[in-house]
Amino acid sequence: METFTLYREHLGQFLDVCQEQFRVQIPVSAGDGRYRFSPLAGHGVEALALEYHRTLLPPKKYFLLPEETICTFDQKGYHPVEVAEEPFLLFGLHPCDLHGLRIIDQFFSTPYADSAYQSRRKNALIVGLGCLPDDKCFCATMNTQQIMGGYDLFFWDLGERFYIQVGSEAGHGLIHKAREMFHDVVDEDRQDYLETLYQRRHLLTPKVDVADLSQIMEANPDCAVWDELGAACFACGACTMVCPTCTCYDIFDRVELDGSGRRCRQWDSCLFRDFDRIAGEVHFRSDRSDRVKNRFFHKEVVHVKQHQRSACVGCGRCQEACPAGIDVVSVLSRVHASCA
Numbered sequence: 001m002e003t004f005t006l007y008r009e010h011l012g013q014f015l016d017v018c019q020e021q022f023r024v025q026i027p028v029s030a031g032d033g034r035y036r037f038s039p040l041a042g043h044g045v046e047a048l049a050l051e052y053h054r055t056l057l058p059p060k061k062y063f064l065l066p067e068e069t070i071c072t073f074d075q076k077g078y079h080p081v082e083v084a085e086e087p088f089l090l091f092g093l094h095p096c097d098l099h100g101l102r103i104i105d106q107f108f109s110t111p112y113a114d115s116a117y118q119s120r121r122k123n124a125l126i127v128g129l130g131c132l133p134d135d136k137c138f139c140a141t142m143n144t145q146q147i148m149g150g151y152d153l154f155f156w157d158l159g160e161r162f163y164i165q166v167g168s169e170a171g172h173g174l175i176h177k178a179r180e181m182f183h184d185v186v187d188e189d190r191q192d193y194l195e196t197l198y199q200r201r202h203l204l205t206p207k208v209d210v211a212d213l214s215q216i217m218e219a220n221p222d223c224a225v226w227d228e229l230g231a232a233c234f235a236c237g238a239c240t241m242v243c244p245t246c247t248c249y250d251i252f253d254r255v256e257l258d259g260s261g262r263r264c265r266q267w268d269s270c271l272f273r274d275f276d277r278i279a280g281e282v283h284f285r286s287d288r289s290d291r292v293k294n295r296f297f298h299k300e301v302v303h304v305k306q307h308q309r310s311a312c313v314g315c316g317r318c319q320e321a322c323p324a325g326i327d328v329v330s331v332l333s334r335v336h337a338s339c340a
């Protein structure tokens with residue numbers, strides 16, 4: 001793997017070079033201690049929030065749009081909508097979000113390739129950023145605190161300089177567009193990088209025992225924990241909207257008086273009562289406890305069976321968003337303790 005260093009005072013210049021070719025998106029403060037990914041062009045490099053822990057919405061918002069038109073229709077038939085995206089660069093994704101992206105990449109590529117998602121994904125360069133945890137992060141529990149690959153460049157903050165790993169040809173190309181700003185790595189850089197990893201490692205310890213979790217959940221699907229959670233949950237769907245790996249969407253038509261219209265897709269939530277409504281007012285999961293259980297079963301049992309990994313990456317967004325104070329760590333801990 002190629003590695004370089006970049007002095008902190010050159011980061012803005014480097015992002016300016018990136019802006020010549022890409023719409024650069026960076027984490028910025030949204031106020032109240034919250035953060036969001038936003039265009040660099042609208043803010044300037046001084047707004048770059050390298051200290052952020054998580055954004056309100058995950059990077060999936062760039063690939064699976066909250067709402068989009070899939071096709072239009074009229075008397076002559078259906079007309080596909082081309083996704084004409086300019087290349088963009090997402091700067092500052094933490095390892096948990098890179099894992100999240102990997103999970104939804106898989107969802108939108110097999111068994112059917114989603115052309116709109118794929119097209120946006122192909123247009124994106126991804127720059128990762130090393131991080132330190134806060135009280136809501138539990139990546140070490142879900143084993144997502146590190147990632148090998150899935151990025152074009154990865155930046156580790158060493159203080160006055162960044163240690164940069166190149167993960168792809170496109171990342172290599174980006175470095176060479178501004179090669180004079182980057183330095184070859186020397187022993188001192190390598191030692192400082194390893195020291196940073198060492199310090200970070202000691203802050204990242206698992207928060208809850210998840211050994212045999214999928215097996216425990218599957219063996220005891222009627223565990224009382226789900227009824228207790230169903231009674232507490234408001235079914236607002238905030239947890240699913242902010243989740244980097246939740247991919248539920250709804251398809252509906254907006255029809256004009258002349259019969260033409262648009263077929264749209266928008267984010268949906270398996271926590272909503274109408275999510276599984278079919279003809280005849282039949283619901284498969286009319287109880288909130290069944291819907292909460294379904295969400296956790298999908299992440300911790302179904303996804304593990306299909307892909308040998310949990311679909312929770314430990315980002316802590318759902319805990320931050322939930323008005324009922326439901327958080328994954330305490331749910332997993334209660335399931336582990338009460339359902340076994």
Ligand code: SF4
Binds near residue numbers: 239312314
């Ligand atoms: S379930 Fe919660 S903690 Fe896990 S990936 Fe989704 S938002 Fe993050």
Ligand code: SF4
Binds near residue numbers: 233238239
């Ligand atoms: S955010 Fe909390 S209250 Fe809202 S649906 Fe999710 S678990 Fe239920």
